[in-house]
Amino acid sequence: MEEFPLTVEEFPPTVEVFPLALANPPIFSKKAVLKASATIAISGELSLAERRVYNLLYAHAYDRMSQEKVHTVFLPELFASLDKTLHRYDEMKAVIEKLVSTNVKYNILGKDQRRGIWGVAALLAGATIDETTGKLTYEFPEHIKPFLNAPPYGKINLKQQNKLNSTHSLSLYELFCDYFDARRGFGETGWIFLAQYQELLGTSYKEWRDIQKHLIKVPLEKINKTQKEFVVTYRIRKAGRRVVAVKFVIAAQEKEAESPETPRTFAHLTFAKLAVHQKYRIIGGTEDVFVKISESEAYNVRTRKTITILNMAVGVERFR
Numbered sequence: 001m002e003e004f005p006l007t008v009e010e011f012p013p014t015v016e017v018f019p020l021a022l023a024n025p026p027i028f029s030k031k032a033v034l035k036a037s038a039t040i041a042i043s044g045e046l047s048l049a050e051r052r053v054y055n056l057l058y059a060h061a062y063d064r065m066s067q068e069k070v071h072t073v074f075l076p077e078l079f080a081s082l083d084k085t086l087h088r089y090d091e092m093k094a095v096i097e098k099l100v101s102t103n104v105k106y107n108i109l110g111k112d113q114r115r116g117i118w119g120v121a122a123l124l125a126g127a128t129i130d131e132t133t134g135k136l137t138y139e140f141p142e143h144i145k146p147f148l149n150a151p152p153y154g155k156i157n158l159k160q161q162n163k164l165n166s167t168h169s170l171s172l173y174e175l176f177c178d179y180f181d182a183r184r185g186f187g188e189t190g191w192i193f194l195a196q197y198q199e200l201l202g203t204s205y206k207e208w209r210d211i212q213k214h215l216i217k218v219p220l221e222k223i224n225k226t227q228k229e230f231v232v233t234y235r236i237r238k239a240g241r242r243v244v245a246v247k248f249v250i251a252a253q254e255k256e257a258e259s260p261e262t263p264r265t266f267a268h269l270t271f272a273k274l275a276v277h278q279k280y281r282i283i284g285g286t287e288d289v290f291v292k293i294s295e296s297e298a299y300n301v302r303t304r305k306t307i308t309i310l311n312m313a314v315g316v317e318r319f320r
Contacts, residue, residue, distance in 0.1 A: 034154070034156075035177075037111045039148060040175060043104050044103070048164070049085050050167075052162070053082070053099065056082070057071070057073065096124070103120055103122055106120070127139075153178075154179075154180075157227070160227050169218075169223055171200065172223060180230050191245040191246070198215070201215055203215060230253050233248070234246055
């Protein structure tokens with residue numbers, strides 16, 4: 001009986017198929033990547049797998065984006081970083097083909113105003129796979145490379161993207177990371193007209209109730225449940241009775257206590273530290289929490305700013 005050798009795609013995606021991958025340390029050790037705002041706010045109908053793969057390829061090339069034209073990665077490491085999103089090499093080929101063939105518009109929300117960038121191009125300029133080694137070689141379109149790793153940025157958690165189960169939730173998660181200021185613990189988008197919003201998510205719903213359900217409520221619920229950095233809410237703008245735009249507000253999420261004895265919020269944590277020092281008198285309010293550090297000054301625990309008591313909008317009664 002004649003025997004036929006197995007093809008590469010009939011093997012499971014492990015490094016045993018491609019021995020050369022063993023000689024290379026894991027390349028996706030990064031937990032996060034600074035992704036340019038212009039590449040976050042893009043148009044185009046991309047699947048969840050396509051967005052995840054693009055983010056990993058972007059992260060791998062990020063540090064050498066301006067120095068090197070061509071980048072390489074071994075597919076077994078790429079599969080491992082995708083956390084079972086893809087299982088077969090033919091699936092990966094289809095994803096790469098889509099990234100090369102799909103044209104998208106960049107910076108569609110215009111956040112990158114300083115550079116005045118608007119552009120249209122494919123996500124990848126080209127790619128090849130060496131099936132004997134499992135090495136993927138790829139490059140980005142030459143004319144958009146100057147702003148691929150240029151500010152402003154959004155800090156994208158690469159582990160978090162594997163917890164999101166839809167392309168809409170991943171796209172919005174990236175958008176929220178882009179507008180969230182971790183130092184202030186706050187961020188908000190501008191008003192996004194519904195036509196722009198659907199272009200961002202690659203959809204074409206006609207009714208507001210469908211947009212609200214499928215493109216706002218469901219993704220927000222998933223995002224708020226699967227990460228601990230911030231909580232997102234939304235507001236709407238109407239023209240008469242018709243909803244015409246949406247805005248998202250991103251606020252830092254309070255840290256939960258590890259035990260009943262552990263302070264639950266930043267404010268309580270500050271109380272616990274400062275209460276040891278008798279020279280400090282701790283004062284609390286419902287909206288803001290302050291620590292009095294002198295007769296004329298107070299420290300706002302929530303905003304981390306020193307404020308002159310006489311100029312405080314909340315008044316001086318609480319300090320008497």
